Structures are given as C-alpha cells and as structure tokens.
Amino acid sequence: MAGRIREEDIAEVREKARIDEVVSSYVTLRPAGGGSLKGLCPFHDEKSPSFHVTPSRNFYHCFGCQEGGDVLNFLMKIDGLTFVEAVERLADKYGVQLRREEGDVLDDRPKGPARARLIEAHRVAQEFYAGHLAAPDAVEGRRFLDERGFDQESAARFGIGFAPRDGESLLTHLRQRGFHDEETVAAGLVAIGRSAYDRFRGRLLWPIRDASGDTIGFGARRIFDDDKIEAKYLNTPETPIYKKSQVLYGLDLARRDIGRSSQAVVVEGYTDVMACHLAGVTTAVATCGTAFGDDHARVLRRFLHDHEEFRGEVIFTFDGDAAGQKAALRAFGGDQNFVSQTYVAVEPDGLDPCDLRIQKGDAAVRELVARRVPLYRFVLSNVVAKYDLDRADGRVDAVREGARLVSSIRDKSKVDAFARELAGMVGVDIEEARTEVRRAANRRPAPAQPDRRAATAAASEAPATPRQQLPDLRDPRFSIEKETLKLVIQHPAAVGRSAVDVDGDDFTHPTYRAVWQLVSAAGGPPAAANEPAWAGRLRDAATDPAVSSAIAALAVEPLLTAKEPDHTYVAAHVYRLQELTASRRIADLKSRLQRTNPVEQATEYNRMFGELVALESHRRNLRERAVGAS
Structure with a gap:
C-alpha cells in the first residue's frame, strides 16, 4: 500500500x-x-x-x-x-509533487471510491462526450444546437458533448483509462442491469460543474424520436459529489460576475443559461432538474455577498404560462432567504431566453433582464388578475386571496408595504387591505406545540451528565487575554521577550489558557518576522476542538490598531494582562484577610498584610508601565 x-x-x-x-x-x-x-x-x-x-x-x-x-x-x-x-x-x-514514506499505511482512506477519482472520471467522460459531438451519429445533436443559435465555439465554451447510442462506448473508454466499475457506477456515469452499461445513450450532454469548475454530473437532452426513455431531460442521479438541490448550472462561469455585480439571474434550463451568457447576461444560472429551493438560495447568497450591509438583486425568469406563475409563487415562498431584492423578468410573448435570442437577438435578452419587476408585485398581480375588479364581490375576493399571500411572508417588516401594494392593485382602502391581512394571519394554523408531558418524561429519563458551559470568548472580561494572544499568534516577532514573564495563570478563560500552554510548549513565540506556519503549528498541536477553533479565530480577527504593532504596543498589553492578574491576587488576599483573626492569628495576618502591600505596589508599577507603553 x-x-x-x-x-x-x-x-x-x-x-x-x-x-x-x-x-x-x-x-x-x-x-x-x-x-x-x-x-x-x-x-x-x-x-x-x-x-x-x-x-x-x-x-x-x-x-x-x-x-x-x-x-x-x-x-x-x-x-x-x-x-x-x-x-x-x-x-x-x-504543482506540488507528493512523495510518500515507505512502509507507512494510510489509515484515513474513505469508504468507496475517493472523491478525486469520481471527479477525474467525470473529467475523462466530459472530454469523451465532447469529442463525439463531431461524430457522424451526432448530426441530430449538432442540428439541435444550430437551430438554437449555438455554433461550434459556443458548444466548446460550455463543454457540450454527445453520448454514443451503442450504450457501452463510455464504459469501455473508462475501463481503458483505468477506472473500475465500482468507481464509474458510484459517479453515476454507468448503470448496472444484467451487466454494466452507459447511463446516457444517444443524447446531447451538458456538463454540470461545481463552483470551482470541476465536472460533477451531466444533463442529457433527448434528440431522437426512437429514444426509449421519453423524458426530455435526464440528469445524473444523486452521488457522493452531485446533490441536485445544491447545484446551479453555469455557476462556475457566472460566479465572478455575480460577486462583482451583486446580481444573479435564475433561468429555467441549460440552453437559457447559454443564451444569456452569449447575449452578455453573464450572471445567469439554472437549477438542474428541480425547482429552485432553499439550498440553491444559500449557494447563491455566498456569491452575491448578500447581507444586511449590502443589497443585490436576484432576478428570476419564468415563462408567462401557468407553470411559470406557479414557479413564481414557489420563488415568492423562498423570498425571505435573500436580503437582496428579488425580481421577475417575463417576456410579454411568453418566450424563454433561448427562444427570445433566436427570434429577437442578443439585445432583447439584455432588455428582458433590464425590464424586471419586483417579485412580490408580479405574484400579487397574478392573484388579482383572476378576479373581476369591476364587481364589489370580485374586489373582496381578490383582497382576501392576496391577504393570505401577504400574511404568509416570513419578514414581517415587509407586510405593511405589501398590503399597501395590494390595496392599490385592487382599488380598495389601505385599512381594508390591512384588516384582511390581519384576519388571514389570525386564521393561519399555529405551529405544532410539543407534548409537554412527553417532553418532561424524556427529560427525566435523560442521563444527568451536564457538560460544563464555558464563558463566551467574546465576553469583555477576556478582551485583554484575547488581544494579547492575537499579538502572540499574528505578530510573534513583535512579541519577542515581552512574553517571557507571562504564564498560564494570567489567562482566566480555560480555552485561552490552553492556547497559551500550546505557545509555551512550542518554546514561545518564534523570533522570525514572518512565519505563516506558526498559527498552523499551534492549531495542529491542539487536541480540543474548542482550542483549535479559538486559534483560528485569533489568527484572523483584526487587531484593535490599524498600525503595525511594535514592541511598545505589545508591552502595553502584557503589562495590562499582568496587572489584571495582580488585581485578582489582591482580591483573593483581601478576602482571606477578612476571614483571619488579627489577634489569634497575628503571625499569619501580618504575613498576608505585608504580601498585600507588596502586591499593591506591584500592581501600581504595572499600571504605570502599561500607561507609559501606551
């Protein structure tokens, strides 16, 4: 091995x-x-x-x-x-050449094929499929692409390929490249019936890549009328590397522009993503055979830089038909996943981005996105449009249904604004809309409450082994300890000999004390001005996850000063840390003095009193030195 x-x-x-x-x-x-x-x-x-x-x-x-x-x-x-x-x-x-020690055996090998092997199998498969797009039996696939305005260069840009119809070509190719059937089946490239066979046969293929650009699956489009599988699209099944609820097609191409512009355009299919990118809308992505859900939203938010301090845009494109309106309702249900503003872009003639580009050109695709409308307005408009607003009962019914929708949103700060929008659409007084929204909210079923008797019984049967709860590391009581350790980890050369007199008793939080013990065990802060491996060495030496996490936090949290810390700045923190230790010892000594009889225990009392005087002097000296260093 x-x-x-x-x-x-x-x-x-x-x-x-x-x-x-x-x-x-x-x-x-x-x-x-x-x-x-x-x-x-x-x-x-x-x-x-x-x-x-x-x-x-x-x-x-x-x-x-x-x-x-x-x-x-x-x-x-x-x-x-x-x-x-x-x-x-x-x-x-x-480009690092890895060498291995002789005789040692790796003890952390995963069960089943390694992820790297599954990724490599997909890379080989993608190259294989792309090469076959030029084969004679792929003429229907090339015609499909050509009819949709995708030339050879576009196909190469998106890595499109063709799966041969015989059903064993890829299997044979992968075996020749050294892959075992266990690996190709686990990757979702090969299926097992009476024997192994290619999962995709006679279909046009889009490689589905993760954000880093690795191919992790495929989307396969039906192009032959005699294809025994009638589904228009087949996707790779769930595998160790492909989870459809967490994958967005085109994210590898769009992620940088999404981050740069804080805008993401969510379309419905692979060809729509291609059409958008080729038309200049380079922030387009699509789900892979499933509805846009919470996991997809979480993935997008990471790249949108979507947070309370900054608001971007998420633009959904839907067909104008009933299915598109249903998709918009689903998106509205997940609207609160985003801090970003959510919009809908619907082409008046009901064309998706791919068909729009074919019929009206690239500029029309860009204009579609530019004409976006707020998602909530689109959804409420569809609800209101079902009713005859010229009739009083129609207006009442429209307000009631719209109110149910408004009351369902999770961000209650938006309720009043949506109620105003609803009132304006229907043509009723704002108070009437607000009243209906309140009624709808009161009619909503309350969340199920747990059975208190069962919960009490379960609690009484639980083992009484409470784990000690450590104080929060961010508690202001430990701020000097934290800042001192940040200096030790981030600027060890500046700390130098300032830390010689520091010991574990200077740290009152058990986690910070454990960090200092690791520093001491390593021989103290290194003298090198730049040793990036220092924090890593400390973290590798930690056996407690809480200590490991604390070291990572101390290594990345900015210092309280914007200037490069020097020896004087470090010394001020060390003196302040030692002053706090002296203060704790003084408090302990005063407590013991109060409990000591000065007549019956005169010797002990006088000894402690002398120690207290010395400690008070030591504390004043530390404070003066800390102030002088500051």
Missing part, C-alpha cells in the same frame, strides 16, 4: 495553496481591513458576513459558527474530503 505523504510535501502544499484563491471559488470575499477578507459563511446561513480569511496566515474563521482552520481544513469541510484527498487536490492544482 502507499505510504504516508511526507510532512515536507504537505507543508509545501500549505505554503503554495493561497487560501483566498481556494475560498473564493466558493464564497465572494471583500476586504475587511488589517489584511483580512470577509464574506458570508458557507457552513451556516447568515445575513451579515462573519466569515474571515487572512491570506498572510493561511487561515479562515467564522465568528458565527466557529468553523475555522487552514486551507486543507476548508476543503475537507466544504467538499467532504479526507485529509489525504484535500492534500492531493491542492498538490495537483499548485
């Missing part, structure tokens, strides 16, 4: 893999000051960015969910990779 990857090669991967480049494939990052970047966390849903990346130390940390680490940890977490897979992926990307 292959041995362990050599430590020096892993260190080289960490050094060469720029964490801001890697993270930017998944999250839109913007400058946050102090050499740090920030964006919306990809690991939990949030509206204000708390995810920080510090390239100089190759670290990331989310101050919301406390996820953090280096570039390898990020890939392992976001793509579900093992440590070895993350190292191998980055080594391949940044």
Whole structure:
C-alpha cells in the first residue's frame, strides 16, 4: 500500500495553496481591513458576513459558527474530503509533487471510491462526450444546437458533448483509462442491469460543474424520436459529489460576475443559461432538474455577498404560462432567504431566453433582464388578475386571496408595504387591505406545540451528565487575554521577550489558557518576522476542538490598531494582562484577610498584610508601565 505523504510535501502544499484563491471559488470575499477578507459563511446561513480569511496566515474563521482552520481544513469541510484527498487536490492544482514514506499505511482512506477519482472520471467522460459531438451519429445533436443559435465555439465554451447510442462506448473508454466499475457506477456515469452499461445513450450532454469548475454530473437532452426513455431531460442521479438541490448550472462561469455585480439571474434550463451568457447576461444560472429551493438560495447568497450591509438583486425568469406563475409563487415562498431584492423578468410573448435570442437577438435578452419587476408585485398581480375588479364581490375576493399571500411572508417588516401594494392593485382602502391581512394571519394554523408531558418524561429519563458551559470568548472580561494572544499568534516577532514573564495563570478563560500552554510548549513565540506556519503549528498541536477553533479565530480577527504593532504596543498589553492578574491576587488576599483573626492569628495576618502591600505596589508599577507603553 502507499505510504504516508511526507510532512515536507504537505507543508509545501500549505505554503503554495493561497487560501483566498481556494475560498473564493466558493464564497465572494471583500476586504475587511488589517489584511483580512470577509464574506458570508458557507457552513451556516447568515445575513451579515462573519466569515474571515487572512491570506498572510493561511487561515479562515467564522465568528458565527466557529468553523475555522487552514486551507486543507476548508476543503475537507466544504467538499467532504479526507485529509489525504484535500492534500492531493491542492498538490495537483499548485504543482506540488507528493512523495510518500515507505512502509507507512494510510489509515484515513474513505469508504468507496475517493472523491478525486469520481471527479477525474467525470473529467475523462466530459472530454469523451465532447469529442463525439463531431461524430457522424451526432448530426441530430449538432442540428439541435444550430437551430438554437449555438455554433461550434459556443458548444466548446460550455463543454457540450454527445453520448454514443451503442450504450457501452463510455464504459469501455473508462475501463481503458483505468477506472473500475465500482468507481464509474458510484459517479453515476454507468448503470448496472444484467451487466454494466452507459447511463446516457444517444443524447446531447451538458456538463454540470461545481463552483470551482470541476465536472460533477451531466444533463442529457433527448434528440431522437426512437429514444426509449421519453423524458426530455435526464440528469445524473444523486452521488457522493452531485446533490441536485445544491447545484446551479453555469455557476462556475457566472460566479465572478455575480460577486462583482451583486446580481444573479435564475433561468429555467441549460440552453437559457447559454443564451444569456452569449447575449452578455453573464450572471445567469439554472437549477438542474428541480425547482429552485432553499439550498440553491444559500449557494447563491455566498456569491452575491448578500447581507444586511449590502443589497443585490436576484432576478428570476419564468415563462408567462401557468407553470411559470406557479414557479413564481414557489420563488415568492423562498423570498425571505435573500436580503437582496428579488425580481421577475417575463417576456410579454411568453418566450424563454433561448427562444427570445433566436427570434429577437442578443439585445432583447439584455432588455428582458433590464425590464424586471419586483417579485412580490408580479405574484400579487397574478392573484388579482383572476378576479373581476369591476364587481364589489370580485374586489373582496381578490383582497382576501392576496391577504393570505401577504400574511404568509416570513419578514414581517415587509407586510405593511405589501398590503399597501395590494390595496392599490385592487382599488380598495389601505385599512381594508390591512384588516384582511390581519384576519388571514389570525386564521393561519399555529405551529405544532410539543407534548409537554412527553417532553418532561424524556427529560427525566435523560442521563444527568451536564457538560460544563464555558464563558463566551467574546465576553469583555477576556478582551485583554484575547488581544494579547492575537499579538502572540499574528505578530510573534513583535512579541519577542515581552512574553517571557507571562504564564498560564494570567489567562482566566480555560480555552485561552490552553492556547497559551500550546505557545509555551512550542518554546514561545518564534523570533522570525514572518512565519505563516506558526498559527498552523499551534492549531495542529491542539487536541480540543474548542482550542483549535479559538486559534483560528485569533489568527484572523483584526487587531484593535490599524498600525503595525511594535514592541511598545505589545508591552502595553502584557503589562495590562499582568496587572489584571495582580488585581485578582489582591482580591483573593483581601478576602482571606477578612476571614483571619488579627489577634489569634497575628503571625499569619501580618504575613498576608505585608504580601498585600507588596502586591499593591506591584500592581501600581504595572499600571504605570502599561500607561507609559501606551
């Protein structure tokens, strides 16, 4: 078996893999000051960015969910990779030759085929399919593309291919390239019946790529009338690397422009994405055989930089038919997933972007997006349009149905504005609309309440082993401890010998004390002016996840000063930290003195009193030195 990857090669991967480049494939990052970047966390849903990346130390940390680490940890977490897979992926990307120790056996191999093998199988398959688009039996596929205005250059840009009709061509090709059937089946490229066979046969294929550009699946379009599978589109089934509810077609091409413009255009199909991009709407994406859902919204928000401080745009394009209106209602139901403004772009003649480009040209596609209208207005207009507003009962019914829709939105700050819009559309008094909205809200079923007796019983049966709850690291009581450790981790050379007299007792939070113990165990802060691996070494040495997370946070959180910290700045923090320790000892000593009888325990009382005087003098000296250093 292959041995362990050599430590020096892993260190080289960490050094060469720029964490801001890697993270930017998944999250839109913007400058946050102090050499740090920030964006919306990809690991939990949030509206204000708390995810920080510090390239100089190759670290990331989310101050919301406390996820953090280096570039390898990020890939392992976001793509579900093992440590070895993350190292191998980055080594391949940044040109690092990995060597392995003889005799060591890797103990962290995943069950089933490695993700890297599934990605590689898709890369080989995509090249195979693209090559067959020029084959004689793909003439129908080429005609399909040509009729929709997509030439050879467009097909190459989007990686379109053709699956041969015989049903075993890809299987044979993959076997020749060294892939086992277990891998190709797990990848969703091959199916198993009486024997193995190609999943896609005689179809035009669009490669579906993740945000980083890796092909993870395919969308297959029916082009032959005698195709035994009547479904117009077939997609790759759910696999370890392809989850349709979390994938947006075209995101690899659109993500940079989405981040740059804070606008995303959501269309309904692969050809619509192509038409938009070719027409100059380069922020277009589409779902893959499923309705736009909450997971899709979370993916988009990461690239939109969608948060309370900044509002972008999400524009949905729907057909003007009943299905399109139903899709708009679904989108309205998920509208509160975005801080961004949501819009709808519908072509008056009911044309989708692909047909619109064919019939009216690129400019018409751009104009379609420019003519967008607010999503809520579009939905309410469709509701109101069902009723005869010239009749009193029609107006009443329109207001009632519209009120049910308005009362269902999760962001209650928008309710009154939507009620006003509804009143204006129907032509009724605003108070009448508000009253109906309140009635609709009161008629909505209350959330199911848990059975209190069952909950009490379950609680009584639960094992009584409460875990100690540690104080919040952000508590102001620990601010000096935190700032001092930030200096130790971010600017170890500036700390130098200032930290010689610091010890574990100076840190009252158990987590910060554990961080300092790791610093001490490493021989103290390194003297090198620039050692990006320093924080990584500390984090690797941590065995407690809470300590590991704290180190990541300390490595990326900006200092309270915008200037480069020098020895004097560091000394002020160290003196202040030691002053707080002296204050705690004084408080403890005073408490003991109050409990000591000065007559019956005169010797002990006088000893402690002398110690108290010395401590008070020591504290005053530390305060003066801290002020002088400041």
